[in-house]
Amino acid sequence: MLSGGFPAGSVVLVTGLPGTGKTCFGLQFLTSGAARGERGAFLSLEEDESALVATARQFGWAVDQAVSSGTLKIVRLDPRETKQNLHRIQGEVVKELQAFGAKRIVVDSVSLLNMLAEDEAGRRSTLFTLAGACRASGATTVLTAEADPLHPEVTRDGLSEYVADGVILLGYSTASDGHRVGLSLRVLKMRRTPHARTVQPYAIGPQGITVDARAVDLGRF
Ligand SMILES: Nc1ncnc2c1ncn2[C@@H]1O[C@H](COP(=O)(O)OP(=O)(O)OP(=O)(O)O)[C@@H](O)[C@H]1O
Numbered sequence: 001m002l003s004g005g006f007p008a009g010s011v012v013l014v015t016g017l018p019g020t021g022k023t024c025f026g027l028q029f030l031t032s033g034a035a036r037g038e039r040g041a042f043l044s045l046e047e048d049e050s051a052l053v054a055t056a057r058q059f060g061w062a063v064d065q066a067v068s069s070g071t072l073k074i075v076r077l078d079p080r081e082t083k084q085n086l087h088r089i090q091g092e093v094v095k096e097l098q099a100f101g102a103k104r105i106v107v108d109s110v111s112l113l114n115m116l117a118e119d120e121a122g123r124r125s126t127l128f129t130l131a132g133a134c135r136a137s138g139a140t141t142v143l144t145a146e147a148d149p150l151h152p153e154v155t156r157d158g159l160s161e162y163v164a165d166g167v168i169l170l171g172y173s174t175a176s177d178g179h180r181v182g183l184s185l186r187v188l189k190m191r192r193t194p195h196a197r198t199v200q201p202y203a204i205g206p207q208g209i210t211v212d213a214r215a216v217d218l219g220r221f
């Protein structure tokens with residue numbers, strides 16, 4: 001769908017409603033990198049390290065081993081330490097990741113970070129600074145964000161998609177009676193990359209996320 005994956009050094013937003021697999025996507029992005037010898041970092045504002053390790057283990061990804069061997073870093077950012085977190089992320093954390101040599105970074109999720117900002121200007125500045133710092137580090141970054149429950153094709157903050165170079169929308173496909181019948185994804189944008197615009201079914205199974213390669217356009221999303 002992406003003519004060979006995310007462009008190196010880009011910031012890609014993965015957005016979707018709860019349970020669409022954003023955290024799983026982030027973990028999978030890092031484990032596929034680790035399999036190629038690339039160091040990765042998971043900045044978690046939501047789940048703690050043990051929950052992430054347990055999720056990954058379900059899919060057969062030994063992230064605990066990757067952590068102990070030094071190919072993966074899990075950084076837990078406590079949302080309660082609001083101000084300090086914003087400064088930490090914008091400053092030392094990204095520098096630390098650069099020094100660590102992270103080729104892939106995941107921030108799960110920016111929604112919480114956005115809620116911590118005091119106003120619209122604060123949200124903008126946080127997001128732009130974060131994306132800028134990730135780009136400057138040279139790593140390829142996945143930012144996850146919650147979709148707006150009323151308009152699931154956009155993020156709650158309505159900003160992250162402008163900041164990112166690419167946007168992947170994870171969602172529930174619905175039948176004509178409105179019932180959710182499965183999961184499907186779309187690439188909404190990917191700067192400097194020719195990409196598919198089809199709505200593609202995907203599944204979360206024992207191996208993690210697998211996208212159905214057949215170009216089945218489910219039409220409704
Ligand atoms: N082993 C598994 N087999 C099949 N499906 C699974 C498995 N593990 C998790 N899932 C599915 O993945 C979903 C969780 O994915 P994940 O936590 O990545 O979602 P999320 O988008 O990050 O959700 P949230 O917005 O709540 O953080 C579960 O609700 C479940 O439907």
Ligand SMILES: [Mg+2]
Pocket residue numbers: 022023024046108
């Ligand atoms: Mg999640």
